[in-house]
Amino acid sequence: MGCSLYIHVPFCERKCGYCSFYSVRVDDGQISAWLEGLSREAANYYGSQITTLYVGGGTPSVLTPAHWQKLMKIIRNNFDTSGMIEATCEANPNSLTPELVSFLKDNHFTRVSLGVQSLIDSELRTLGRIHDSRTALNAMGLVKDSGLTLSCDLIFAVPGQTLRTWAESLRNVMNYASHISAYQLTLEPDTPMGKLYGNDALNTAGYKFYRYAQYFLPKHGFSQYEISSFAPDGFECRHNIAYWYQKNVIALGPSAVGYIDGVRLANPGTLEEWLSGGKVEREELTPRERKIEHVLISTRTKWGVPRSEILPEIEDIIHSMPQDLFIITPERIALTQKGMRLGNAIWCEFLGV
Numbered sequence: 001m002g003c004s005l006y007i008h009v010p011f012c013e014r015k016c017g018y019c020s021f022y023s024v025r026v027d028d029g030q031i032s033a034w035l036e037g038l039s040r041e042a043a044n045y046y047g048s049q050i051t052t053l054y055v056g057g058g059t060p061s062v063l064t065p066a067h068w069q070k071l072m073k074i075i076r077n078n079f080d081t082s083g084m085i086e087a088t089c090e091a092n093p094n095s096l097t098p099e100l101v102s103f104l105k106d107n108h109f110t111r112v113s114l115g116v117q118s119l120i121d122s123e124l125r126t127l128g129r130i131h132d133s134r135t136a137l138n139a140m141g142l143v144k145d146s147g148l149t150l151s152c153d154l155i156f157a158v159p160g161q162t163l164r165t166w167a168e169s170l171r172n173v174m175n176y177a178s179h180i181s182a183y184q185l186t187l188e189p190d191t192p193m194g195k196l197y198g199n200d201a202l203n204t205a206g207y208k209f210y211r212y213a214q215y216f217l218p219k220h221g222f223s224q225y226e227i228s229s230f231a232p233d234g235f236e237c238r239h240n241i242a243y244w245y246q247k248n249v250i251a252l253g254p255s256a257v258g259y260i261d262g263v264r265l266a267n268p269g270t271l272e273e274w275l276s277g278g279k280v281e282r283e284e285l286t287p288r289e290r291k292i293e294h295v296l297i298s299t300r301t302k303w304g305v306p307r308s309e310i311l312p313e314i315e316d317i318i319h320s321m322p323q324d325l326f327i328i329t330p331e332r333i334a335l336t337q338k339g340m341r342l343g344n345a346i347w348c349e350f351l352g353v
């Protein structure tokens, strides 16, 4: 049976004010070293059959055509991609070019996940993004016209954002995209925005935006199939579904986290540590931990979890909670829209078993 492949591109043009992901400034020498490191790491999984590919970051679209050629060669030389059903490339509006879009099409990519975040210039400036709304709209048009599936990331609870501006971003993105991921702005204390705003006020500010997205997007054909993900039927991200259902995921690159047969494998967090062969952290879950994690992660999705796979203690907790949080059928248990809004509190209850 095939597995999924994630490749982490740890380079960005500039650090955004809220970002706590690992990335460094684009540097040709470091990109070459990263490609060599990838080639070594990929050889550990030589011959694996890949069903979904996700090139994420960081900003994969900052790689030049020559880098992309080398990256695809590494993938082709080490993996069997003949059964691949989906391939996604993350991109930022500023660095996505027509050449890259054609390259992706020619190399059997099926999706582009674009970091739009907002279509309101003042919000983009607050977030410290390098692009403006016009650049984002151009990039969205480029992907849409190419025939690739366009997924757009949006952020809510941005300081200064209103329901009106949030609706404007959603409406405009919906006209181009076949998949929308909506994330609440979460600020780590050591980021520039975290130092400026703190996170507490934003946490509660997010509720009304999330609720609006849950109301607005399904009305226009974008069903909420996961806590943060909305798409018409058939446009769900299969790569992410593999994570949510504990399928095997090979992860390459610094700070990438994979999952193979119940073992979570976390690569060294920085480019230097990873290049110098730093230790891969192995976290082996017990069968019980796997079962608990399975419920936690799969209830993120609208399909939820088969009842035969739920620990009896967790079923008891579910029956003791308000029933409008759950969709309970003889076969499965999933969260309602309200349950998704209160997901964190529900999972905390499950973790108490």
Ligand code: SF4
Pocket (backbone or CB within 6 Å): 011, 012, 013, 014, 015, 016, 019, 020, 021, 023, 057, 058, 059, 092, 115
């Ligand atoms: S482009 Fe993405 S990964 Fe890079 S700094 Fe901004 S938020 Fe972080």
